[in-house]
Amino acid sequence: MFETLLENFTPEKNITIWLIVAFVLAFLIAFQTFPTILYVAKEKHLMDEPDSRSVHSDKTPTLGGIGIFVGLIVVMTLVGAFLNTKVLLLVMGGLTILFFLGLKDDLTVLSARKKFIGQIVAASLLIVFTNTRIIGFSKILDIDVLPYWVSVGFTLFVYILIINAYNLIDGVDGLAGTIACCISAIFVYLFVNSNELSLATIAIALCGCLLAFLRFNFSKTNKIFMGDTGSMIVGFLLAFFTISFINMAQLDKSSAYFKASPALAFALLFYPLLDTLRIFLIRVVIHKTSPFKADKNHIHHKFIKYGYSHLMTTVLISSINVVIIGIAFNLLHLNLNTQIIFLMLYGSALYTLPFLLKKIGNK
Template sequence: MIETLLENFTPENNITIWLIAAFALAFFIAYQTFPTILYVAKEKHLMDEPDSRSVHSNKTPTLGGIGIFVGLIVVMTIVGAFLNTKVLLLVMGGLTILFFLGLKDDLTVLSASKKLMGQLLAAGLLIVFTNTRIIGFSMILDIDVLPYWISVGFTLFVYILIINAYNLIDGVDGLAGTVAFSISGVFVYLFVNSSELSLATIAIALCGCLLAFLRLNFSNKNKIFMGDTGSMIVGFLLAFFTISFINMAQLDKTSAYFKASPALALALLFYPLIDTFRVFFIRVVIHKTSPFKADKNHLHHRFIRSGYSHLMTTILISSINVVIIGIAFNLLHLNLNTQIIFLLLYGSVLYLLPFLFKKITKN
């Protein structure tokens, strides 16, 4: 009976059931994994020690990425027989490379150069063996198709930018997980509409793992952080989703996103990208220091200093990012350059509003 069911079952004809099952399985596996991780971390004293940059005061386990990784790998392994095995195997390979690099960084210390090399290797595997890359600029600044090697180099740069930009926003309870959850949810919608069920399955599995993680990340009693393990693999997947979406749109002239995919991708990742560029500008131009020198100038740090709680900071930033994405969907009919200019304007204004509101209420 089971054999007959498996032979006749096709995910494409049962998309809703398929995605719900992938989400539920990822959530269940991650949910069951986290208690063991917490126990081992506490028994072996694998905890994050608060320092001058910390916004928390208690020792906290930083191995949340392990649960996210296990949930993802189990789902991709089980569904691999039904979907695009090549893509799934390469994604799993990239995730595994970054998992062990992040784990070493969480447990001991890993140099920035080694992390960069690992990120380049993981991204390079997907670019070379799947030819999933940003083909051109879709006429941004009148630049269309890029030469192959420039396209590969630019795509690698985008991978590194997104992975590290995402890592930088992991500084407030629930923020990185909630932002990634909402972005991944939008990618599920985009991939389903593009009939890319393999990518939609990975995205929905990530949502399931993140939801299980957020339960503990928001907890006061059994709190756990994502750590570099989690931020690197989640950032890597967000980069992969972004580049895959842009690539699909650029190759399909009938797609509704053919000329608008870069603007929509920027909207999805607006918060981590704008925060990264803002922090780098402050460090280099204002403080005359290295752009990689850690500080407390991130937007989420400013929210905390303005009097917002961790929970309210996460709710505000995540909600604003969702509003930005919603506006971007409604501006797809405009010229791409116009969309990007508007995005920079309304995105920046929206993130200033909570500070103006706080200032008005204080006065």
């Protein structure tokens, strides 16, 4: 009976049930994994020591990425027989490369060069073997289709940018996890509408893993950080979702996002990209130091400095990002260049608003 059920089951005809099962399975696996990670980290003294940049005063494990990785890999392995095996295997390969690099960095120290090389290899696997790449600029600055190797190079740059931009926002309880969970949920909607069930399944599995992680990341007694392991694999998946979405839209002239996918992708990732651009300008132009030198000039650090709690900082930043995404969906009818200009204006204004309100309230 069970064998007959499996033979007759098709995810495409049971999308809602399929996605719920993938979400619940990912959540439960990750949720059951985190207590073990916490126990081992405490027993073996694998804890993060607070330093001058830390916004925490207690030693905390930074191995949350292990739980996220385990949840994702188990779900993708179990569902692989029903979906696009090639894509799932390549994603799992990329995740595994970044997982071990991130784990080494969390446990010892890994040079930026080795992490950079690992990110290039992981991204190249998907770009080359699935041909999933940004094929053009959709008339941004009047640039349309790119030559193949320029397209590959630009797509690789986008991967590296998103992975490292996401890593930079992991500095306040719940912020990186909440931002990624919201973005992934939007991608579930976009992929389901595009009949890309394999991608929707990975995205909703990531949501499940992240919700389980947030339960512990917000905890006062059993806190765990995402670490480089988590930030790299989550950033990698967000980059993969972004590039896959743009690629699908650019290849389908009937898509509602055919001419607007770059602007919508920019809106989804607006906060990490804005923070990265801002921090690089501060370091290079104002402080005249290396753009890779760590400091406390991130937007989330500024929220903390202005008196917002970790929770309120996460809620405000995440809420603003959701509002930005909502506005972007309602501007899809505009010219793409106009959408991007408006996005930069209203996005920057919205992230300035909490500081203005705080100043007014303190008067």
